Amino acid sequence: MYGFLHPRPIRRIMEKDMLKQLLAAGLLTIATPALAQTPVLTVLTYDSFVSEWGPGPAVEKAFEATCACDLQFVPAGDGAALLARIQLEGSASDADVVLGLDTSLIAAATATQLFAPHGKNPKLDLPVDFADPIFLPFDWGWFAFVYDKTRLAEAPKTFAALAASNLRIIIQDPRSSTPGLGLLLWVKAAYGDRASEIWTALADNIVTVTPGWSEAYGLFLEGEADMVLSYTTSPAYHLIAESDDTKAAALFDEGNYMQIEVAGKLAGSDQPELADKFLDFMLTDAFQSAIPQTNWMYPAVTPAAGLPQGFDAFRPKKSLLLSPGAAQSVRDAALAEWQAALAR
């Protein structure tokens, strides 16, 4: 019965032993494996990229139209889980490309020596200079505290002003979430040795620390806090998807820290040319135009059609970003400071 519906999976599975075959026939028919003849490009990425409301479906369709290949996305949790996953798989990984690491993880990813240089020098629309021999940016954003204009008339303009206020904020844990780690590096980049002081002053403003972005943002929308750590593009989501212009992002005089999301080719890929082709495709309009309204980040190369409404509303004058090496080297000390200051 299943053979009739899915001839290819069954033929491949027949090679396995009896138990696996049973399991496979009963449960795995949904996981249609690769078509035998067309080459398969496997891209490991984070969950929300792949979901039907993420960029994945549009990107897959557009790339498959040009590549004569089968593009398969494999979701692997969030950005931080991606790197752990690739380290777990090591050189045995089936993946050809990893898409969705960010600047604070690049140094650790490079150190695994599992990635190959891309050899490209594309022109990017980033507010800072960024070039890495191994990782290519595909989108980026600024971290910012997001608030509701109807509940908070005037947002603080510096960390010091925020700390001095009675405003209640929700942040993410830097030990389990990339925005949380971003904030840690933001304070470090802005204040250096004074970071610990800032955290001590902020301690009484912090309602709670959540494990990930979605819990924090959910709590904020439920009215548990005045501000939440998110992105400058978050208000654009509410504006475009919900026609709600009440959300705003606070721009700080110290500058807002950036997150650049990158992709890299694995050295062990069995489809290196296809992987290169995908990285080229990644910076074309077909890919980049899908980014703003699915990932709600700035595309690395602004598409010919420009940016959607709301994306120009909150642009900080100053962008902060530590180099991958610097981010890696300050992380442990910054984390210890953070823990000490908030544990009181």
Place this chain on the structure above:
Amino acid sequence: MASRARPLNPAARALAVLLLALVLAPLAAVAWRGADLSLVRADWSAVRFSVTQAVLSAAFSTLLAIPVARALARRRFPGRAGLITLMGAPFLLPAVVAVLGLLAVFGRSGLLNSALTAVGLPPISIYGMQGVVLAHVFLNLPLATRMILQGWLSIPAERVRLAQSLGFGPSDTFRHLEAAMLRDVLPGVATVILVICLTSFAVVITLGGGPRATTIELAIYQAVRFEFDLGRAASLAGLQLLIGGLAALAAWRLGRPAGFGAGLDRDLPFAAPPGWRQWGDAGALAAVTLFMILPLAAVALRGLPGLSDLPHSVLPAAGRSILVAVLSALLATTAALVLALASARRPSPGIEVAATLPLATSGLVLGTGLFLLVQPFAPPMRLALPVTILVNVVLSLPYLYRILLPETRALQAGYGRLADSLSLVGWSRLRWLILPRLARPLGFGAGIAAALSMGDLGVIALFAGERQATLPLVVSQLAGAYRMEAAASAALILVALSFALFWVFDAGGRHAAA
């Protein structure tokens, strides 16, 4: 399964070994890949915090459940059956959904603080140890109530009648009947809850209020995901298992079979003492109903508006989740029955530990270890659902075992020798003695297992391919893409389906027992 043989039933022994292997092999695989086993100083404060909040949560959940279970045992009122069924619900809520439900009542802009502010009182904060314990009590008190109520119902009517004819007052009944039953049931209940709370992750961080509320599981996250220090992750997970194992052994030492003997199954409710005790019972029931219903209603209200425009992927994901849940429940119930029967015939600390340890495993380490073990043989993506079912069976078995054990003990004590003397063994013993007499706890347990398996997300996240998302994964993907309303609706569907599955099994068991 010959009845004369006193050594441990070989099937049960094999199952216990398999369970231990499924818990320990992934841990060993992670430790093997790690550089060396080590802990850092901060880990010890994580251990301290985890244990403290787990002990407090277990103590409050269990102690507060006793008056509620007693009120349910000795009072008859309209809606009693519905209330008992509803007790299955909070336990089934995904952590994040439960937190949002609680915040609607206890949060900064929740009902309670709105009421306090309205009468001019200062607001209270849910964030901190109090919030963690409150959430754990919300999730576990109803489960504890159900398990303890099961104990009350298992006291034979003959003993109750005898007590009444001897003119026992409520305090004599407590001393001679209820205390013995509680001695049998409470250690197991408290252990299960303690160990669940030990590994609780999202609830503790979200309501904990900051890095003081660092648990072992968060330290494991950090070790695996940001530092890829598998040695440290394995050490932490091992320590967590050790604490869980010690708790299981302690419960085994403390628990004593009540030894009521068998009865004729006449339905005779406990004497319902009048006066202040009646008001006390009514108060306990009203308080627990309100405590459960308000957050549940908030969950439903948040989910309703978005139901009409849910993404298409919800439907197939729900189908996969139901398939996984039903298969997991059937397998887990069978395995737990084998273990509980064997343990009733011949008490064994080995079985006790094997049937409790899975609760103390770190979801992340279990998933990572299984991934490492599976990867050399097959692409993990293709085994996503079988692995999920296996993990669900392992993780839900401890609850089933705890629910079944007091009943299999009573069954063995009451009917074991009679059945042996009639040579009622094997299939016919199962058909004519065990299944009819255990229908109620088997249904309740299978319902819990099915509902738990609907909600489990920890492991599939590592294995799931593009087209294999289960419902909990869809919920988290929606929430991760700003779609909080759709996420709330998908979560409501998840909760409704879990509860429906629970109800089908639970009501089925009660129907078969009646």
